[in-house]
Amino acid sequence: MANKFTGIGSESKQLATWYFTFAAILLGAQLVFGLVAAIQYVMPGFLFELLDFSVARMLHINALVVWMVFAMFGSVYYLLPDETGIETVGIKVGKLLYWIFVAAIVVVVLVYLFIQVGPATETSIWFIHEGREYIEAPRWADWGIVVVALGFVGNLFLTGMKGNRSGIVTVLMADMIAFAGLYLAGMFFTDNITLDQYWWWWVIHLWVEATWEVFVGSIAAYGLIQMIGASRKVVEMWLWIEVAMLFGSGILGIGHHYFWIGTPEYWWEIGALFSALEPLPLVAMFIHVMYDWGKQQGKKVAGGSDESVVANKPAFVWFWMNAFGNFLGAGIWGFFHTLPQVNLYTHGTQFTSAHGHLAFFGAYATILIGMFYLAVQGSNGIKVLKHTKASIWSISLMVGGMLGMTMALTIAGYVQVLVSRAQMGATWAGYFDGQQGMWFAQAMDWRLIMGVVMFLGFALLAKDLLTTGKNPVHER
Amino acid sequence: MVEQVIMRQDIALDDFLTIFVSSGLVLVFGGLYVGIYTAVKVELLKTWTMPIAYIFWVLTAYCLYLMGSLMHVGEFTAKALVVAAFGILLLPHAVYYMQDQVHQQNEH
Numbered sequence: 001m002a003n004k005f006t007g008i009g010s011e012s013k014q015l016a017t018w019y020f021t022f023a024a025i026l027l028g029a030q031l032v033f034g035l036v037a038a039i040q041y042v043m044p045g046f047l048f049e050l051l052d053f054s055v056a057r058m059l060h061i062n063a064l065v066v067w068m069v070f071a072m073f074g075s076v077y078y079l080l081p082d083e084t085g086i087e088t089v090g091i092k093v094g095k096l097l098y099w100i101f102v103a104a105i106v107v108v109v110l111v112y113l114f115i116q117v118g119p120a121t122e123t124s125i126w127f128i129h130e131g132r133e134y135i136e137a138p139r140w141a142d143w144g145i146v147v148v149a150l151g152f153v154g155n156l157f158l159t160g161m162k163g164n165r166s167g168i169v170t171v172l173m174a175d176m177i178a179f180a181g182l183y184l185a186g187m188f189f190t191d192n193i194t195l196d197q198y199w200w201w202w203v204i205h206l207w208v209e210a211t212w213e214v215f216v217g218s219i220a221a222y223g224l225i226q227m228i229g230a231s232r233k234v235v236e237m238w239l240w241i242e243v244a245m246l247f248g249s250g251i252l253g254i255g256h257h258y259f260w261i262g263t264p265e266y267w268w269e270i271g272a273l274f275s276a277l278e279p280l281p282l283v284a285m286f287i288h289v290m291y292d293w294g295k296q297q298g299k300k301v302a303g304g305s306d307e308s309v310v311a312n313k314p315a316f317v318w319f320w321m322n323a324f325g326n327f328l329g330a331g332i333w334g335f336f337h338t339l340p341q342v343n344l345y346t347h348g349t350q351f352t353s354a355h356g357h358l359a360f361f362g363a364y365a366t367i368l369i370g371m372f373y374l375a376v377q378g379s380n381g382i383k384v385l386k387h388t389k390a391s392i393w394s395i396s397l398m399v400g401g402m403l404g405m406t407m408a409l410t411i412a413g414y415v416q417v418l419v420s421r422a423q424m425g426a427t428w429a430g431y432f433d434g435q436q437g438m439w440f441a442q443a444m445d446w447r448l449i450m451g452v453v454m455f456l457g458f459a460l461l462a463k464d465l466l467t468t469g470k471n472p473v474h475e476r
Numbered sequence: 477m478v479e480q481v482i483m484r485q486d487i488a489l490d491d492f493l494t495i496f497v498s499s500g501l502v503l504v505f506g507g508l509y510v511g512i513y514t515a516v517k518v519e520l521l522k523t524w525t526m527p528i529a530y531i532f533w534v535l536t537a538y539c540l541y542l543m544g545s546l547m548h549v550g551e552f553t554a555k556a557l558v559v560a561a562f563g564i565l566l567l568p569h570a571v572y573y574m575q576d577q578v579h580q581q582n583e584h
Contacts, residue, residue: 234575234579238575290515290520339549341487
């Protein structure tokens with residue numbers, strides 16, 4: 001529904017590009033700190049006592065979560081005018097909250113970098129970091145994030161209620177309430193580590209394997225309509241089925257995190273059953289993308305044209321990578337070690353890291369990079385955005401680098417399973433013996449090399465995004 | 477008070493590689509089954525390739541069986557794996573049927 005709010009002049013789309021820009025900067029930071037941590041596996045003395053592994057890793061994984069949250073907010077602000085037909089309600093508040101969010105993240109990162117550790121009292125929790133993987137932001141920043149998230153959800157709801165409430169917007173409204181609400185489960189401490197971890201997983205698992213996956217379904221639906229002109233009725237019907245399947249398997253799939261943290265044994269059965277079902281919606285999402293593309297392209301061919309139906313080729317490739325990568329990273333690499341009988345040996349090894357890398361990249365980074373391309377197309381008034389050398393090389397290097405890292409980490413994890421766990425029974429000596437073997441050491445070398453390949457891909461991605469507006473190859 | 481001890485059968489060292497490979501292949505073969513099935517239905521592949529899709533499903537089910545037996549899964553997990561195997565078999569049919577019905581209703 002083209003109108004004055006959906007074009008270049010849309011304030012909501014402008015805000016979206018701000019969010020995407022900061023997200024891309026944080027993605028770069030994530031890769032840099034990932035490389036530092038990867039070098040430290042190969043050369044343990046690298047930046048010792050300046051930027052220790054614990055700090056580099058914390059910055060690496062927190063930057064991951066934050067850039068994705070920024071890109072998700074940006075995606076919603078980008079699609080709202082198209083879906084609702086009106087400008088986002090409260091856009092001025094949205095812009096103010098954006099700057100508060102950016103300022104808070106910059107301060108948090110500077111504290112992580114230059115202060116690093118606190119006195120291990122309440123002061124640390126409030127002003128340094130909370131010490132919980134992925135969501136280590138200090139409590140003052142936690143409350144800031146809550147305010148920003150409430151403002152964002154408020155804008156989404158007010159716009160959805162005032163404008164045309166499409167199926168995509170309705171799903172996003174419900175999903176973002178859960179997304180924002182679940183963050184609260186990671187904001188309080190209990191003295192019992194089992195209870196503490198129990199609630200912490202509500203944020204991490206229920207975000208990633210429930211609300212984020214539903215978000216991806218919504219974005220994929222929007223992208224298919226925008227890029228290949230897929231039928232809205234078909235896409236939205238399918239979106240509701242995906243929501244049911246994702247929540248149906250994903251919520252109780254949390255059981256696979258409760259195997260060994262001191263929770264009752266019935267979580268073994270619950271975790272095993274629902275984890276086994278978790279790949280099914282991913283398979284279904286894969287079919288969905290293939291079906292819509294096949295049908296739309298088939299119609300064009302039947303009409304006597306051999307032109308592609310795709311209006312934004314780099315974005316479409318990234319969306320396709322998402323359907324495949326979600327299945328590969330979250331599905332296959334997740335299923336490797338999700339059953340308790342195997343997880344007993346793989347838990348906390350590089351297997352987890354291999355799965356984490358490929359799943360976050362395949363399921364989320366891909367589609368969010370696809371949204372960067374949609375935004376670049378929209379903000380430059382491009383009718384058909386074509387591939388460039390930089391876009392092809394960036395996709396190849398980033399995907400190739402990630403697959404290489406995943407293979408290397410899987411081999412390292414396999415060594416740990418055999419040596420540290422199965423042969424030496426998860427002992428202190430076993431932990432070190434597992435990491436001193438040739439296979440583990442070489443796997444870490446390859447992980448670093450592939451990390452550099454991925455970083456080169458990112459550099460080309462940044463170049464391509466920044467030069468798209470002036471590139472004459474695209475149809476206007 | 478007598479503590480309840482949960483007995484678990486260890487996985488043989490030589491079985492780890494087979495378990496990891498077979499669990500990976502479950503979804504690789506499953507993906508090929510779903511991919512070929514869908515590609516034939518949307519006419520991206522010739523109809524004669526459909527039996528190949530079902531061969532991949534058989535391989536999927538075999539890998540699930542192999543993985544489950546080497547892991548010494550309990551009765552409940554074994555049932556869950558059977559449900560998953562039949563889920564993979566039925567899913568593309570159900571999804572394609574629903575997609576197609578919606579297309580039919582909206583285009584004719």
